[in-house]
Amino acid sequence: MTDNILSLNLATTRQQWGFAQAVDGCLRHGVTAISPWRDQVAAIGLSEAVSIVRANNLRVTGLCRGGMFPADSTEGRQRNVDDNLRAIDEAAALNADCLVLVVGGLPGSSKDIAAARGMVLDGIAAMLPHAEASGVKLAIEPLHPMYAADRACVNTIDQALDMAEQLGANVGIAIDVYHVWWDPKLPEAIARAGRMNRIFAHHICDWLVPTRDLLLDRGMMGDGVIDLKAIRALIEQAGYHGPQEVEIFSAENWWKRPGDEVVETCLQRFRTVC
Amino acid sequence: MTDNILSLNLATTRQQWGFAQAVDGCLRHGVTAISPWRDQVAAIGLSEAVSIVRANNLRVTGLCRGGMFPADSTEGRQRNVDDNLRAIDEAAALNADCLVLVVGGLPGSSKDIAAARGMVLDGIAAMLPHAEASGVKLAIEPLHPMYAADRACVNTIDQALDMAEQLGANVGIAIDVYHVWWDPKLPEAIARAGRMNRIFAHHICDWLVPTRDLLLDRGMMGDGVIDLKAIRALIEQAGYHGPQEVEIFSAENWWKRPGDEVVETCLQRFRTVC
Numbered sequence: 175m176t177d178n179i180l181s182l183n184l185a186t187t188r189q190q191w192g193f194a195q196a197v198d199g200c201l202r203h204g205v206t207a208i209s210p211w212r213d214q215v216a217a218i219g220l221s222e223a224v225s226i227v228r229a230n231n232l233r234v235t236g237l238c239r240g241g242m243f244p245a246d247s248t249e250g251r252q253r254n255v256d257d258n259l260r261a262i263d264e265a266a267a268l269n270a271d272c273l274v275l276v277v278g279g280l281p282g283s284s285k286d287i288a289a290a291r292g293m294v295l296d297g298i299a300a301m302l303p304h305a306e307a308s309g310v311k312l313a314i315e316p317l318h319p320m321y322a323a324d325r326a327c328v329n330t331i332d333q334a335l336d337m338a339e340q341l342g343a344n345v346g347i348a349i350d351v352y353h354v355w356w357d358p359k360l361p362e363a364i365a366r367a368g369r370m371n372r373i374f375a376h377h378i379c380d381w382l383v384p385t386r387d388l389l390l391d392r393g394m395m396g397d398g399v400i401d402l403k404a405i406r407a408l409i410e411q412a413g414y415h416g417p418q419e420v421e422i423f424s425a426e427n428w429w430k431r432p433g434d435e436v437v438e439t440c441l442q443r444f445r446t447v448c
Numbered sequence: 449m450t451d452n453i454l455s456l457n458l459a460t461t462r463q464q465w466g467f468a469q470a471v472d473g474c475l476r477h478g479v480t481a482i483s484p485w486r487d488q489v490a491a492i493g494l495s496e497a498v499s500i501v502r503a504n505n506l507r508v509t510g511l512c513r514g515g516m517f518p519a520d521s522t523e524g525r526q527r528n529v530d531d532n533l534r535a536i537d538e539a540a541a542l543n544a545d546c547l548v549l550v551v552g553g554l555p556g557s558s559k560d561i562a563a564a565r566g567m568v569l570d571g572i573a574a575m576l577p578h579a580e581a582s583g584v585k586l587a588i589e590p591l592h593p594m595y596a597a598d599r600a601c602v603n604t605i606d607q608a609l610d611m612a613e614q615l616g617a618n619v620g621i622a623i624d625v626y627h628v629w630w631d632p633k634l635p636e637a638i639a640r641a642g643r644m645n646r647i648f649a650h651h652i653c654d655w656l657v658p659t660r661d662l663l664l665d666r667g668m669m670g671d672g673v674i675d676l677k678a679i680r681a682l683i684e685q686a687g688y689h690g691p692q693e694v695e696i697f698s699a700e701n702w703w704k705r706p707g708d709e710v711v712e713t714c715l716q717r718f719r720t721v722c
Contacts, residue, residue, distance in 0.1 A: 280657075284673075287675075291632070318594065319593045320592065320593070320594045320662075323630075323655055323673045328632075329630055355561075358602075358607040383597045384662075385594070385662060388662065398597075399554055
């Protein structure tokens, strides 16, 4: 059995569509799985978002995002945990497959990345009981090392799995090809994630050459250098056959095109290069 | 015994100074170690560069750079090896501590990074006999994963050490903090490099937040988030007590300042934050 369908991460059409518009756009093209961001849900209101999801029988492949645990004070770290507890409630209401965790980088003026990583582990541990009680899986998303300072100090699948191992079966990973495609240990790491049953999500886009901006220059699948089919094969060999979630931040290209064109292109590429 | 001195990688003042000017600038500030780039040597002529090095009793901590092995044809790969043989001759003439290898990325339109890595291994193997006969050590420089596609498909210390292990004692690594600071396995990887006796060079600069350009926005030591003293301690614990080579590509900042100011600042930061 497979549900290898395309899911649209709503960041992909962030500049064009709000939550309701994005759902309408997806449905026009037969896309029945989405992954919204919390600010998009907040803009329409959680209960309205939940109504739309239910009325259209949508699959929510993830809620983006929890995380951002490190802070340079105890109070700051507690505020971050509190915000993650609210994110769990939102993910539960939306019946999301997982809450995606972008774990955060170095707090304040710190240069101690090991300490930041410790704060991440502590932060996830602090939110974990509520996640388990709420039936919400937590997916650590290892981010590309170029984000280690300011967005996520978890930068490889193996590192995320080491954390998941310590935290328990409710904590797994989101594998985004953009972040991990370069990893010389990628086949082994994906296989290990499969053995641990911890692949909770598979995100796709592409790495452009050249890449003109560290954050907002992701490519459409097929326009870059990532061997998407090969990575999908590794993920399926590891036992994950779920949706592929398209997440493209593209300030100068895809965010400037009509949302329908973006979704059409995603579907066309999904059929041909993923 | 330590020779923990500052070496100036001449890319740091590339926009201000040619080879001879850079040497003059270094000597004005008491810097007696340099690492030139091949184009800078070619511009003045190898024999003149060698004369300047000898006349001033300079230490050459590395020659930048060999590498760039992958190509999409057998002929292309052979041309790359041939160029590396010439680089060995230049490194030998300059009595450089090592020839730094930036290994290259995906050739042509390839998406097969494993194949590119195989070409790197083959390329180094092909140049190795001449390097050994010439007394030139080869230092693979793992580059940050954001360069995996277009500059270097060797992206972690461990990956470089795996290659060095296959190739023999004449092949080691150059540890540039910019490329490796984020690695969750950094302490273990540096310790392994030490046990293998393969640390041939230590490069320094800093990672800025935000980083505005993937290639040309490196920071001066102390202006970013890298814990330089902590990494130096790991490197010394691993048995390497040699020079710290400053290599800063900075199109919008340090390349626009007078060379003397750059060298002075390097020395001041070297004394305080490295």
